Amino acid sequence: MAPLDSARHRQGNRSRRLAVLLTTIAAALIALPGAAMAAPAGQQLAAADQALLDGVRLAGLWEMPAGQMAAEKGQSRVVREVGAEIARQHEELDRLTVEAANKLGATIPNAPSAQQQVWLTEMKNATGAQFDQIFVTRLRVAHGSILPVVTAVRGSTRNDVIRELANATNKFVSDHMLMLESTGLVRYAELPPAVLPAPGDDGLIAAASANTGPQMGISNTLIWVIFLGAIGTGGFLSYRLLRRN
Numbered sequence: 001m002a003p004l005d006s007a008r009h010r011q012g013n014r015s016r017r018l019a020v021l022l023t024t025i026a027a028a029l030i031a032l033p034g035a036a037m038a039a040p041a042g043q044q045l046a047a048a049d050q051a052l053l054d055g056v057r058l059a060g061l062w063e064m065p066a067g068q069m070a071a072e073k074g075q076s077r078v079v080r081e082v083g084a085e086i087a088r089q090h091e092e093l094d095r096l097t098v099e100a101a102n103k104l105g106a107t108i109p110n111a112p113s114a115q116q117q118v119w120l121t122e123m124k125n126a127t128g129a130q131f132d133q134i135f136v137t138r139l140r141v142a143h144g145s146i147l148p149v150v151t152a153v154r155g156s157t158r159n160d161v162i163r164e165l166a167n168a169t170n171k172f173v174s175d176h177m178l179m180l181e182s183t184g185l186v187r188y189a190e191l192p193p194a195v196l197p198a199p200g201d202d203g204l205i206a207a208a209s210a211n212t213g214p215q216m217g218i219s220n221t222l223i224w225v226i227f228l229g230a231i232g233t234g235g236f237l238s239y240r241l242l243r244r245n
Contacts, residue, residue, distance in 0.1 A: 045104055049162040052153045053101050055146060056169050057108045060094035062116035063087075063139060069123050070135045079132045082179045086139070093172050100165045136185040143177045144191060 063086060070083020101108045119138050126134050150173060154166035180186060
């Protein structure tokens with residue numbers, strides 16, 4: 001190759017490399033604003049934070065219609081009043097949950113879980129005193145199961161939005177338990193036992209407290225084991241309670 005042709009060839013290669021570099025930089029500059037806006041939401045949410053959002057939303061999605069059913073078909077006046085108030089308060093809590101998710105750019109469920117839908121169907125098919133007992137038993141067990149998890153996340157989250165939501169959730173759940181107990185239908189002796197850490201073992205609740213940020217936090221799998229394990233255990237025991245009686 002002649003010296004002049006060789007020089008032109010090298011110049012052409014440099015021009016092509018420069019063009020590729022400039023194109024890459026331009027593409028990065030276009031993508032960066034979107035990435036900068038998307039990154040904070042993911043960085044703010046630890047696994048336990050996201051699980052709290054999901055768990056509280058799911059609770060509202062089935063307890064609102066359950067409360068509305070109780071308000072309409074409860075046999076006792078107390079059950080009708082408690083159902084109406086729980087439904088009303090869950091509307092407020094659901095609004096707070098959606099607002100928190102929007103602030104954090106988080107995705108949350110929009111329909112009850114399969115198990116929750118089974119419970120709603122069970123209530124739809126029940127009448128009279130049987131309905132009252134099923135309503136109180138299902139909701140009281142569910143509230144008692146989720147309360148320790150809410151408290152664990154509240155005690156360790158680094159996220160101000162999640163902390164505020166956990167505060168509100170804790171109050172609503174405690175108030176709902178008192179309302180359900182006011183019906184006189186809670187069978188305390190048959191409630192699921194408390195899940196406490198074994199001696200020398202942090203246990204699941206303590207694991208939920210290990211909410212140390214997205215890079216060091218616990219996995220979503222473990223958090224969902226905690227949530228679904230609590231709900232599943234409560235559901236199974238409430239099923240046995242209702243069947244036995």
